[in-house]
Amino acid sequence: MLSQWFGYEAKRKRLLAKAPPGPLRDFLSVPFPDPKTPLNKTPILAMDFETTGLNAKTDQILSVGHICIDSFEILLSSAYHQVICTQGELKEEGVIIHQITDDTKSQGQKVEAVIEKLLYAMAGKAILVHFSPIEKNFLQHTCKQLYGMAPIFPIIDTLMIARKRLDQRTSLYSPNDLRLFNLRDSHKLPRYKAHNALSDALATAELFLAEIEYKQPKKSPPLKSVLS
Amino acid sequence: MEIELQEISDFLISIHPFENLPQAIIERLIKKINIRYIRRDTSFSEKLKTPERLYLLRKGAVSLLSDNNQLLGKLGEGDICTAFCHIEEDVKFTIKVEEDTLVYTIECQAIANILQDYPEQLSFLQKKSNRHFKQDLFNVQETNTLASSLMNTQISDIMHHFVATAEQSTSIRDAAVIMSSNNVSSLIILDQKEVVGILTDKDITRRCIAQDVSTSQSVKQIMTNNIISASAHSNAFEVMMTMTRKQIRHLPIIDEEELLGIISVTDLLRLEGRNSVYITNAISKADSIEEIQESCQIIPQLQLQSVHMGASADHIGKIITAISTAVTRRLIKLAEDKLGEAPVPYAWLAAGSHARREQSSHSDQDNALIISDKMKPEDDEWFAALAKFVCDGLNQCGYVYCPGDVMATNPKWRQPAKKWSEYFINWIKTPSPKALMYSSIFFDLRSLYGDNQLLADVREKMLKLSPKNDLFLAHLSFNALKLKPPLGFFRDFVLIHDGKHNDTLDLKHNGLAPIVDLARIYALSEGISEINTIERLKRVRGSRSLSSEGADDLLDSLEFISSLRMKHQAQQINIGAETNNFMAPVELSKLERSHLKDTFKVIQTLQNYLEMRYKIG
Structure with a gap:
């Protein structure tokens, strides 16, 4: 896992050398947190996207929500949410889930502006998501389109943490148990309305605190123990 | 604010004193909130931080204990803990986290800044923090006197030594048979000899019948696992606190993994009944x-x-x-x-x-x-x-x-x-408005x-006379109908967040009195001597005056409003305030609100019948 991080840092430096000036280069110029840092000293950004579908190549990011965790405290002052004015009309089945209509969308900001701000918020932090492929693939694909290059970033995935915990137990579990809201239920966390980027980011952040408390309640484990 | 933090805003305005604050102030408060998660059975004080902070429990439960481990108070969802706002040198306390807890924390100074134009809310929070310990300590002493009999009672003295048990592979149907043949409402479920769960009659209703689960399934499917138990050496007070907090009605008594007995809320209630007998004795x-x-x-x-x-x-x-x-x-x-x-x-x-x-x-x-x-x-x-x-x-x-x-x-x-x-x-033959005012008091x-016979003779004459006097009953009804249930209250209810409506509901005059009055009129028109409202309603049930459905509805309504009032007063007693009958809408849950509305409709319907019967108005 440590080698993986060295991979992260090495790759960041390699990408930095090639990156064109602009938001992506700025992002890559900030070192990632050291994997030996205890988690309570690691700056963490919980993040979630709503997307038009599941395929990063053909679908688009609709909205972005994120919130900071510092010393195991979620700071509501850092809560951020932004809708993107994507191209094309929205699919009805999607609208039902994420509740973002064409009207709200049209009031959103351009994708360049949103990603620029997002990269700025992510710089120097470990990125916390639940089920990371979506956020990772969509962000990389969008950056490739915008800057001609995909970034790399250290990821903490609450789904992976929970899976590790459940794997250690003898009892069986269903994949359904690993869904954000079912995991939250199992920790008796309050129910939030699903599928809004910020409230999902907040929901993930709270789940992370609960999982960490269960993992090692006495001392703060290092970042590397939770990196994906 | 980000509309996406709606859930946090909703939570905040559901708590007193934040309910009537303008949205802009709520948003400023939310920006100052940090969220923490604290695991069960950890000590809170070691995580204590300066600057001073106020805690809002979003989920979970904590206990405040004095330095000699006396329980000062318990906090649950929606409770505000100001214990860390004014840390007094001389008051030592610890906080024990009873359940996994999600808390919102805000710096006390930040609240003071944001609420500077809202002295009422601010002083509530400040007063709460000042009063907190002295008041709670005082309450503990009072509770202790009352609880002493519970404290001095060992669970082993009052538990049932016979416990109905079943293996976890038993079918739900067989479990129900065991329960009914032993005449018990709960069953301890075993795996070999180890206790693995508990099954109550409610579980069968809720998790089997209501969910269409086949009764040939094993009880394992519907039992409650992770059961809480108590030791036979614990005292009845501790056990009562546990059961109250966890809202459970049956508790197995287990020592060294051996099932020794079971205790139910009813057993404890019976003990508490002895408490009031004890007080009555002392008085006499x-x-x-x-x-x-x-x-x-x-x-x-x-x-x-x-x-x-x-x-x-x-x-x-x-x-x-x-x-x-x-x-x-x-x-x-x-x-x-x-x-x-x-x-x-x-x-x-x-x-x-x-x-x-x-x-x-x-x-x-x-x-x-x-x-x-x-x-x-x-x-x-x-x-x-x-x-x-x-x-x-x-x-x-x-x-x-x-x-x-x-x-x-x-x-x-x-x-x-x-x-x-x-x-x-x-009063009966020549009813006048003033006479009728008294009648509501003196007919009860x-x-x-x-010499009890003195009153009995007078009442007997009166009860022979009253059913025949429609004019009297009509006047009495007219008087009773002046107190209408406040259905309009619910309109204000919707508007309550605008800060102008600080209406409270008078549970006695708007809720209980109309039912008590109705019952009295039915009893008098049927010539029935009962005085207690429930007994009156049961006696007139299915008579010329009141249908059986009407009586059942009124009985339910009476119990509901009375229990709201008891709960309301219990809260006031808990914070050391004078008790009264005025309930603020914020004290009601959504479910209670809709139930209360139905209850008022029942009263209104029956009042309308009465109105038609005596052709009033």
Whole structure:
């Protein structure tokens, strides 16, 4: 896992050398947190996207929500949410889930502006998501389109943490148990309305605190123990 | 603000004192919130941080303990903990996290800044933090006196040693058979000899029948695992606290993995019943008003504890009335000791809620004297002295003087039997508005002490007369219908967040009184002698006056509103406030709100029937 991080840092430096000036280069110029840092000293950004579908190549990011965790405290002052004015009309089945209509969308900001701000918020932090492929693939694909290059970033995935915990137990579990809201239920966390980027980011952040408390309640484990 | 933090905003405005603050202020507060998650059984103080912070429990439960491990208080979802806002050097306490807890924390200074233009809300939070410990310590002492009998009772002394058990592979149907043949409502589920779960009759209803689970399935599917148990050495008070907090009704008693017995809430309630008997006994042996007064101080705590244990409002009303009766009787005895023997036979009468056995801890006194017709004019001196002694004594014990002067000290209500008969005949035959005001009090009379036959004779005549007098019943109904349930209240309810409506609901006059009045009218029109509202409704159920459905609806409504009132007063007792009947809408949950609305509709419908019957208006 440590080698993986060295991979992260090495790759960041390699990408930095090639990156064109602009938001992506700025992002890559900030070192990632050291994997030996205890988690309570690691700056963490919980993040979630709503997307038009599941395929990063053909679908688009609709909205972005994120919130900071510092010393195991979620700071509501850092809560951020932004809708993107994507191209094309929205699919009805999607609208039902994420509740973002064409009207709200049209009031959103351009994708360049949103990603620029997002990269700025992510710089120097470990990125916390639940089920990371979506956020990772969509962000990389969008950056490739915008800057001609995909970034790399250290990821903490609450789904992976929970899976590790459940794997250690003898009892069986269903994949359904690993869904954000079912995991939250199992920790008796309050129910939030699903599928809004910020409230999902907040929901993930709270789940992370609960999982960490269960993992090692006495001392703060290092970042590397939770990196994906 | 980000509309996406709506859930946090909703949570905040559901808590007093934040409910009426403008959205902009709420948003500023939210920006200052940090969220933390604290695992069960960890100590909070080690994670204590400066600067001083206020904690809002979003989920979970914590206990505040004094340095000698006395429980100062328990906080649950939606509770505010200001313990860290003014950390006093001399007050030592620890916080024990009882359940996994999600807390919102805000720096006290930030709140003070944001709420500087809202002194009411700010001072509530500040007062709360100042008062907190002293008040809680005081409450603990009071509870302790009351709880002493529970504390001194070992669970092993009151638990049931026989426990119905079943293996986890048993089918739900077989489990139900075991339960019914043993006449128990819970079953301990075993895996070999190890206790793995508990199954109650409620589980069968909720998790099997309601969910369409086949009864041939094993009980493992529907039992509660992760069961909580207690040791046989724990005391009844601890066990009661655990059961109250976890809202469970059955608790297995296990020591060293061996199942020894089981205890239910009913067992504890029975024990608590002995508590009130103990108080009543103490009162009947008291040698001075001061001694009686001392015993009475426990009544609010008794009410509080009974509410916590889930006793019905009817049950609590009867316990409290039993104590009032004991107090009155003892005071009369003390008066007789002082004044000498009564010149002629008499009876001390309780009126209103005391007569109906529907008192709560803050009831005032309503009483009267009925005296033998052999009374001579000069005898009144003795009775006046008796009345003064008893009414003053009652007032001293917390039953404040009746604002309407319905007391034996009023010469009008200190009369021989023949005069009382005259009163009733007058009220019934020539009803006047003023007469009817009294009738609602005096048609509910009970003899507490002395010659009970005096009142019985008068009432018998009255009950023969009343059903025949439609005019009287019509007037009585007219009076009763003046108190309408406030259905419009719910409109205001919707507007409550605009900060202009600080309406409260008068549970007594708008909720209970209309039902009590209806029951009285039904009873009088059927010539029924019962006084207690529930008994009246049960007796008139299915009569000419009231259909069985109507009676059932009213009985449900009565229990619901009474229990709301008990809960409301319990909260007031808990924070050391005077109790009253005014409930702020924020105290109601959504479910209670809709239930209350239905309840009001029931009352309104039955009032409308009455109105049609006597063609009023």
